[in-house]
Amino acid sequence: MKLNRHEENTDTAHSCCDHDHSDVLVKKHKHNGHDHSHDDDDHDHDHDHGSDDGPGLLQSRWPLWVSLTILAVFLIVSFGTNVVISKPLEIVMMLTAYLLAGYKTIGLAFRKVKRGDLFNEFTLMTIATLGAFYIGEFSEGVAVMIFYEIGELFQDLAVSRSKRSIKALLDIRPDSVTVLRDHQQINAKPEDVKPGETILVKAGEKVALDGILRSESGTFNTAALTGEPKPDTKKQNETVLAGMINSDKTVEIEVTALFRDSKLSRILEMVQEATARKAPTQLLISRLAKIYTPAVFGLALLIILLPFFFVENYSFQEWLYRGMVFLVIACPCALTISIPLGYFGGIGLASRNGILVKGSNFLDVVTRIDTVVTDKTGTLTKGVFKVQQVETEMDKTEFLRITTSLESYSTHPVARAVMQHAGEINLSKPTDVEEIAGHGLKGTVEGREVLAGNLKLLQRFNISFPDSLDAIVETIVVVAVHGKYAGYITIADEVKEDAAETIASLKKLGIETIMLSGDKTVVTGKVADRLGIDKYYGDLLPEGKVAIVQELKDKGKQIAFVGDGVNDAPVIALADVGIAMGGLGSDATIETADIVIQNDQPSKIVSAIKAGKITKGIVYQNISLAMGVKVLVMILGAGGIATLWEAVFADVGVALLAILNAFRIQGKKI
Structure with a gap:
């Protein structure tokens, strides 16, 4: 799978580890009406060959398995038997295994060097392993490349697993629909059905297009849109949305929107674009990588050459080996794997709970919120x-x-x-x-x-x-x-039934609550008192809401604004995090918002904050783990205590621990 990156993030291409899966679902990011999709294969190791499922990934890595088999046979024969393998045969076996395991990494390193990009993960791995070959440590050089590739495989498997909840949304759009035309039932593609036409949806079928129910009644499962599995009974002339599943009898629905304009299609577009916006932590890592990588190369060079002036009986081979060990240890794969994977998992966790987060950066920002400002009608009330x-x-x-x-x-x-x-x-x-x-x-x-x-x-x-x-x-x-x-x-x-519980939960988190409404102040106050809201303002026009939120921001408050109406769109855009009620909310508000709550339940505000906190906690755990182990082993490697074997196990081991830790996000409840 090729990653298509948004323009604003192409400057991160030179980071030490380019395996950024945080935007693995992004196919095309449309900005101001223009298509900014990119198709630079240098931005991805292209491991999965277009296959997202676990078995497909494993099968596509057959050269890696052959390489691992060759290495295993060599080690067993060399250390487990009395058979002596000749040096030429050892070189042929190890070179074959090395090329099978690392041909993509080597090729990518070569292309990047031609482009003038000398400081990247692939160049680092290539130099370190070729250095091992140069000093005669053939099996260690092959092992470094094999275990590096196994680490990448685990990374791809982890991403495949973590994005299933998001990709499940992509499978809820039917491929065909039954349309009534000239009193006949015609099987057609949803894209070919126009507003005003009537479609038939049988029991158990998914609704393909937004429309109005023309039958007397119908019962629908709305879990795909709201995250809630309970059935929703619609009466004649009520709105039915694409993605709902008809759980009763056959119904007729008059189409009101084109396939591409349905609420479901807009939701899917939001999900596909969600991870294109990097979280601040990811951006920090990308910026540091531009300094970190050349610094690592410089230190490795000093480790190799500087002892010549201070160490008696200086051996270039020995210090070259230490420099190679240092390079392998220094590659921050655990960070560049676990950070995007953590945020990706957080977006998936929120998605499964009926919350669409439009960018991983908002998972970060929502954890810093100290004030939640809400609209009244349609947000806290029905x-x-x-x-x-x-x-x-x-x-x-x-x-x-x-x-x-x-x-x-x-x-x-x-x-x-x-x-x-x-x-x-x-x-x-x-x-x-x-x-x-x-x-x-x-x-x-x-x-x-x-x-x-x-x-x-x-x-x-x-x-x-x-x-x-x-x-x-x-x-x-x-x-x-x-x-x-x-x-x-x-x-x-x-x-709303859960409004009071939501306000109470926000207070437990130490978050101030404020309600803004265009309704009478006395009516607004009565609702605020009933729910236990800290402050309220009534008789407000849209510009009044904007003025109050701007005043709060000027005081240094971190604001989340929650609304549903067209009049809420300006203040949602102004807030640090804009949250829209997506079930009944206006299109303008949903498009403007950073987070969309699909079932209109206020309690999902708390769930979104919890998802952000869970994600951020695990990401920072991974950062601490990776940096702690890496610094320790780098010191040991520079001192000649750690070998290439320790280096690769430390790097791959920490990466695997970070991946397993990121997996925990998927099992959390919010």
Whole structure:
């Protein structure tokens, strides 16, 4: 597999270890409408030959296995039997094994040197192993190359394993779809279906395109989009998204978006581009590599030549050997393997939990957040009106029946909330219905004149009502029957089930919580008090939200902003980490955000922070392990205590430990 790197990262090509798998899924990164994909094979060791699965990787390395067999036979015969292998035969065997194991590394080193890139991992490995051949340590030179290649194989296997959860998303798009055309069922590619056409989705099939359900109802598994396996029942005219699985009967769906414009396609594009943005730690390693690698070569040269002036009985062979050992030990493969792999695993962990992280850098930034600023409607609340309270001196069922009968003639969200609350109550057909703009409805229900609307409606008809109604902050529907006040219904946005738990969890992490809303300050305050939010601001326009977040940033706060509406896009872009509710959120907000929560659950904010902390912790463990062991063995190598065998085992061993440590990310729960 060839890595295609974003333009902004091509300057890292000269790092000591070019095996950067953090962007292994990135095929094309489109920036400002231009295709910045790169196809420079010098940027990758190209181990896997296009195969991502474990068996394919193992089979593609047959030259390595042959090389290992030759080395094993030589060592067994040389040290386990009395047979003496002649020097010419030893050279032929070892040279054959060396070329089989290292021909790609040697070729890549040669191409890089031709390009003027002298200080890289491949040149380092080639010089170290050829140096071993020069001093007559043939088997050690071959072993260094073989174990280096085995380390690379483990790296590729680790990447293959860690990206399965992300690649699983790529397998949920159907290859074909059944379209109704001219009253016939036609099998077509999803790319060929246009908005306005109707598709049939059978039980067990995946929905290929976004659309509106035209059947009476349908039940869908939304786990691919939300991370939650529970079924979601849709009613006629409700939105169905590509990636959902029909778990009931055959349904008809009217397509509303092209295949490439579906929410699922946008999600997959986000995932494929996710690791193109390097995390700060990775960028630091890449920058240090430009200094580290030539410094290592310089030190190795000093180890070889400097003792000539100070050591009696100076032996060039001996000090050349020490210099070669030093070079092998110095190659920071464990770092360059484990760091990208760690962040890649973190993105996979988040993805499995319905959280899309658009870049590994955001896994780092989210761990430094000290203030979470959230929108109210659609973020901490459901954005859906729901009846909160019904107060009347009449029989409550009778009161609801006559009120709902009148409200059934309105399409206002408040009227729909009242009808939903009434449920299965038998309604009467009102007459003489009149809608009074900005006030409410007037009509006759079962011979009784009924008014249903806001307080202004009763004032308009000079109907008295309790003064206490003026203090109610929620949306209120007051009702009068035959010119007399009969009762009221309060309606408010419903708080999400896990909102309070989320705020409590953020406080446990020492994170301040602030809520911004365009709703009335008094309504915003009531929700904030209920959830335990530290500060709140209401009656805000989009520019007001931006001003508050900018003020917080000016104070040195590390801000995560969570929102879902178009009006949240500017402040999401401003925040250090922008988090969008991806289920019901606007396209503009989702595109602008750095992290997208697919099931709209606020608790996933905490999960995203935990994923970042887990990833960062393991990455720093690997850095400490690799550097600690490497410095120790480098000192031993320079002092002549460590041989090439210790060097290769130290390097490969630390790399394997780092890989195994990075694997732990995949098993974590957040």
